Amino acid sequence: MTVTYSSKVANATFFGFHRLLLKWRGSIYKLLYREFIVFAVFYTAISLVYRLLLTGAQKRYFEKLSIYCDRYAEQIPVTFVLGFYVTLVVNRWWNQFVNLPWPDRLMFLISSSVHGRDEHGRLLRRTLMRYVNLTSLLIFRSVSTAVYKRFPTMDHVVEAGFMTADERKLFDHLKSPHLKYWVPFIWFGNLAAKARKEGRIRDSVDLQSLMTEMNRYRSWCSLLFGYDWVGIPLVYTQVVTLAVYTFFFACLIGRQFLDPTKGYAGHDLDLYIPIFTLLQFFFYAGWLKVAEQLINPFGEDDDDFETNWCIDRNLQVSLLAVDEMHMSLPKMKKDIYWDDSAARPPYTLAAADYCIPSFLGSTVEMGEHRPQREWETEMGMPPHRQFQCAESESCV
Numbered sequence: 001m002t003v004t005y006s007s008k009v010a011n012a013t014f015f016g017f018h019r020l021l022l023k024w025r026g027s028i029y030k031l032l033y034r035e036f037i038v039f040a041v042f043y044t045a046i047s048l049v050y051r052l053l054l055t056g057a058q059k060r061y062f063e064k065l066s067i068y069c070d071r072y073a074e075q076i077p078v079t080f081v082l083g084f085y086v087t088l089v090v091n092r093w094w095n096q097f098v099n100l101p102w103p104d105r106l107m108f109l110i111s112s113s114v115h116g117r118d119e120h121g122r123l124l125r126r127t128l129m130r131y132v133n134l135t136s137l138l139i140f141r142s143v144s145t146a147v148y149k150r151f152p153t154m155d156h157v158v159e160a161g162f163m164t165a166d167e168r169k170l171f172d173h174l175k176s177p178h179l180k181y182w183v184p185f186i187w188f189g190n191l192a193a194k195a196r197k198e199g200r201i202r203d204s205v206d207l208q209s210l211m212t213e214m215n216r217y218r219s220w221c222s223l224l225f226g227y228d229w230v231g232i233p234l235v236y237t238q239v240v241t242l243a244v245y246t247f248f249f250a251c252l253i254g255r256q257f258l259d260p261t262k263g264y265a266g267h268d269l270d271l272y273i274p275i276f277t278l279l280q281f282f283f284y285a286g287w288l289k290v291a292e293q294l295i296n297p298f299g300e301d302d303d304d305f306e307t308n309w310c311i312d313r314n315l316q317v318s319l320l321a322v323d324e325m326h327m328s329l330p331k332m333k334k335d336i337y338w339d340d341s342a343a344r345p346p347y348t349l350a351a352a353d354y355c356i357p358s359f360l361g362s363t364v365e366m367g368e369h370r371p372q373r374e375w376e377t378e379m380g381m382p383p384h385r386q387f388q389c390a391e392s393e394s395c396v
Contacts, residue, residue, distance in 0.1 A: 002302075002303055002304075002305070002306055003023075003025055003026030003302055003303055005020060005023070008020065025302055026302035026303050028282075028286045028289065028290075030302070031286070031289040031290075031293065032282065032285055032286050032289050035285055035289075036278075036281065036282065036285070039248060039252070039278075039281050039285075040278065042252055043252055043255075043256075043274065043277075046252055046253065046256060047256055047257070047272070050062055050256060059259070062253075062256075063258050063259070063262065063264065065253060066253050066254055066256050066258060067254075067258075067264060068254075069250045069251075069253045069254030070250075070251075070254030070255060071254075072250070073247055073250035073251060073254050076243055076246060076247045076250075077243070078243055078244060078247050078284055081239065081240055081243050082240055082243070082244060082284065082287050082288060082291075083287075085232075085236065085237075085240045085291055086287055086288075086290060086291045088232060089232065089290075089291040089294050089295050090290075090294060092227070092232065092294075092295075093294040093295075093297050095227075096224065096227050096297055096298075096305075097297070097305065099220050099223045099224065100220065100224070100305065100310065101135075101136045101139070101217055101220040101221050101224070102220075102314065103129070103132045103133065103136070103217065103314050103317075103318045104317070104318075105213050105216070105217075106129070106132050106210070106213050106214065106217060106318075107129060107132075107317070107318040107321040107322055108321070109206075109209055109210050109213055110125050110128050110129055110210070110321075110322045111125065111321050111322045111325060111326050113201055113203075113206040113207075113209070113210060114128065114195055114200050114201055114322075115200055115201070115202060116200050117326065117327060121200060121326075122323055122326070124191070124195055124200055125322040125323060125326060126319060126322060126323055127191060128188055128191060128192065128195075128322070129318045129319055129321075129322045130161075130162065130319075131184040131185075131187050131188040131191070132184070132188065132214070132217065132318065133162060133311070133314055133315045133318060134157075134162045134163055134184045135181060135182075135184045135185060135188075135217070135218070135221055136221060136310075136311070136314065137151065137157065137162050137311055138157075138179070138180070138181040138184070139181050139221045139224055139225060140298075140307045140310070140311060141157075142179055142181065142225065142228065143224055143225065143227075143228040143298045144298040144299075144305075144307040145298065145299055145300055146298075146299075146300055146304075146307055146308055147307050147308055147311065150308055154168060154171070154172075162315075167187075171183055179225070181221060181225070182218070185214065185218055188214055189211060189214070192207060192210050192211065192214075193207070228298070231295070231296075232295065237295075240288065240291070241288065244284055244285060244288050247284070248281055248284070248285070251277055251280075251281070255274050255277040256274075257269070257270050257271050257272070257274070258270075
């Protein structure tokens with residue numbers, strides 16, 4: 001389930017974000033704690049072996065190896081490679097969200113363009129809308145693991161009411177090695193053309209608007225399919241993953257605290273807990289985990305898209321709009337500002353501070369509060385003339 005915290009950060013306050021650091025679901029702690037524990041255990045094991053088990057000669061060799069690893073680990077461009085990768089993944093993730101198929105525009109057009117309050121008109125509108133929802137369901141089944149678990153076979157799609165038994169036969173009869181999510185589009189277009197011939201759609205412009213919006217909806221669906229088909233090149237993902245884990249593998253040895261009596265540069269302090277190395281692991285590995293979670297938002301992570309909720313919401317809202325709300329209008333009445341030319345909604349006491357005068361421009365008050373110049377006073381220039389000539393060189 002998507003973790004929403006917008007209301008908690010609506011206002012910037014002192015330590016306003018500290019409450020977010022205590023959350024577990026959707027947090028970096030939940031994503032990273034296993035890797036963090038493994039890294040800490042390996043670091044501790046190597047430290048204990050160095051301090052307690054190695055002989056003098058073996059310690060000298062390990063110390064040289066540690067200095068070598070620490071020196072050359074910094075040459076791995078972790079920040080550059082990881083930063084660019086995460087930026088690419090986040091942009092891809094957001095583009096997928098803004099291109100989720102929503103049927104709202106189509107349901108408005110169908111409700112207003114397909115006429116007839118009889119049973120046939122109702123059947124037309126509901127069938128058109130059902131084809132729209134069936135299309136998105138077929139796409140979500142092909143890209144989302146959560147939706148596929150809910151509808152593992154086409155029998156489940158029929159049982160859920162998105163497709164009739166006769167439509168299932170026609171669907172299966174069409175032989176194609178490719179995903180057939182486009183079939184309901186064809187049914188939609190054919191049924192809309194039939195409705196135009198029957199006079200249920202009274203204008204060819206309305207039919208064109210329907211088809212244009214359906215094509216827009218098809219574009220959203222095909223775009224999600226394309227994102228699922230062509231991902232970020234595997235080689236780049238491998239490079240980033242290898243860079244991060246190779247860097248911290250080198251840190252297991254290179255960031256050990258060495259014997260300060262040996263006088264190694266930078267090793268004049270002996271501690272048991274590498275605080276800043278652990279923080280570096282937390283930040284870099286956490287950065288990589290963010291990319292791992294967002295690279296496919298149609299999985300079952302805490303912040304992945306709620307595709308099953310989208311299916312439920314779209315079906316319920318769209319059928320309500322084209323059926324019960326078709327040509328349903330409330331009775332028109334005069335609004336409370338009918339005789340008020342300066343309409344202004346009231347404010348509650350809690351919102352009184354937000355009642356402010358309109359902004360008319362930064363130069364509005366310049367003339368009202370400008371101090372009178374000495375030469376204007378001496379010449380006895382009238383106030384209105386002074387205002388008009390405030391910045392003019394020809395005021396004499």
